[in-house]
């Protein structure tokens with residue numbers, strides 16, 4: 001019999017029941033809730049007079065719609081100016097209180113974007129099944145969790161039963177061998193992968209990222225990669241456990257301790273695909289060929305190397321793709337054939353669950369240090385992913401570097417990643433953004449998003465246009 | 479959940495690949511804490527010329543005359559014809575809620591994003607997958623024939639055209655059952671409570687740290 005993939009192992013370890021109709025009941029170890037996709041689920045429980053199955057596996061925090069402005073945040077929940085946002089955040093508070101779920105409140109240490117706070121608190125741990133009503137839950141796969149996004153009906157289902165009715169996915173191996181060049185980051189790797197396999201390339205699959213590039217990558221970097229598995233169509237993205245994984249969790253707030261830690265570690269060490277495991281599909285990419293990436297269009301697969309140019313309609317033969325390119329060029333206000341570095345930048349956003357961890361902020365600060373934001377750039381937002389990231393960055397003086405460069409240092413939240421709060425683009429504005437989606441209107445009605453790494457975003461802020469971070473003074477290169 | 483058996487309705491085309499959930503229901507409307515009322519803001523940015531705000535209905539707003547769903551011939555449509563990878567992007571169930579609230583019961587496309595596809599079945603919305611060539615044909619037929627209707631027969635897994643021609647489609651048996659009976663999935667799972675408890679007892683021996691409470 002062939003060996004098992006990491007996904008097979010995690011699946012088998014959580015399978016409660018295989019049903020005759022082909023669906024399966026999968027046990028969920030950790031459920032993370034936030035203000036936007038939970039209210040209807042709690043209401044559903046109440047209407048059916050049901051209780052949560054296991055309260056202590058749930059953890060909640062507000063992140064999606066809260067303000068990142070220091071004064072507004074300091075004023076507290078009751079002072080949130082937008083009424084619908086206020087109701088939503090208060091509803092989360094009330095629901096957590098009445099059901100008895102541990103919530104890290106808006107201004108409490110521990111609060112943050114669900115996919116930043118979960119791992120840093122050790123609330124999500126290797127080998128767990130983790131779900132959250134947010135499609136970027138795959139982030140937690142960076143340390144061998146079987147983690148994926150669910151809809152609100154499933155949030156209610158998990159609350160009520162601690163299980164998910166689901167079907168097993170297929171296995172996709174994405175292997176990136178070799179070493180990354182200077183100035184090339186985890187974000188560039190995942191953008192290059194999406195450019196290669198397309199936004200539907202992972203539909204129906206659980207992806208395992210393997211190869212030297214991921215072994216060399218930090219846990220934060222692996223989170224950036226797994227975070228965007230969904231942009232390649234896959235609900236799940238994972239990296240096997242290694243020593244870095246174990247070191248990352250040592251001493252985290254909800255991580256086991258003492259003898260329990262040792263037992264956990266010996267289990268975690270088994271969380272790799274067997275050497276003879278069979279994958280349904282394999283994609284191999286050479287890491288040394290990857291250069292910093294920038295998205296030019298309105299889908300994450302519309303990405304090019306920073307050294308490249310914007311595609312021309314004439315060069316595409318497939319009629320559906322031609323139509324998509326034409327529409328994207330029009331929406332983005334770009335000319336096919338011109339170099340990506342000619343794209344001017346109106347605003348810059350450094351943040352989101354893709355790139356708002358301490359390592360991301362350090363990379364951006366290394367570029368910003370001793371430099372000034374270009375006068376043509378209207379705003380640069382630096383939004384830490386959590387209260388803990390914020391505190392750490394301030395300890396290291398990164399906030400001062402950003403402020404001296406002319407950037408704004410904000411409070412933790414999703415912010416301009418999805419622009420549910422006041423942080424948004426105006427129509428027609430170009431934004432160099434470290435987030436994960438460049439859909440039409442994602443960062444504000446009519447806004448134009450260019451996805452890139454934190455270092456590239458900082459470089460764009462300084463230059464006033466998209467620029468190759470490798471062309472900046474070498475002293476600051478990671 | 480609404481029961482789905484046989485449905486006959488007007489077909490409207492959405493001729494665009496990779497329609498994402500931000501396009502289906504933009505984020506400003508996700509602040510609602512209800513499940514209903516998203517219909518007027520379905521495809522908001524494509525449908526209206528101004529920027530929609532939460533709580534705003536559609537009546538007073540300027541319609542985009544180039545958007546097919548605004549054309550008189552597609553008023554009352556309940557079957558949406560779409561292109562590949564429909565519903566990609568976020569996990570927001572507000573997307574199927576908006577489609578359903580608008581009046582759609584069926585979507586036909588060559589492929590869907592996984593989470594969206596799954597979310598549809600929880601809301602009495604049937605997403606049918608058909609081969610790309612067939613979808614192409616349906617697009618031309620719908621565009622050429624005003625008032626173009628289809629009948630969807632879920633028990634027999636058939637699409638029936640007005641001239642009687644039938645096309646068959648595949649559907650997962652579990653999902654089919656859920657739609658046919660409007661099943662309460664939570665209720666079903668709770669029938670297996672003993673199996674869940676047995677699993678927990680076993681797992682607590684194997685991996686006890688998973689049962690440490692979040693406090």
Ligand code: SF4
Nearest residue numbers: 136352353414417418
């Ligand atoms: S940062 Fe963006 S992608 Fe991440 S959870 Fe928040 S809204 Fe979703």
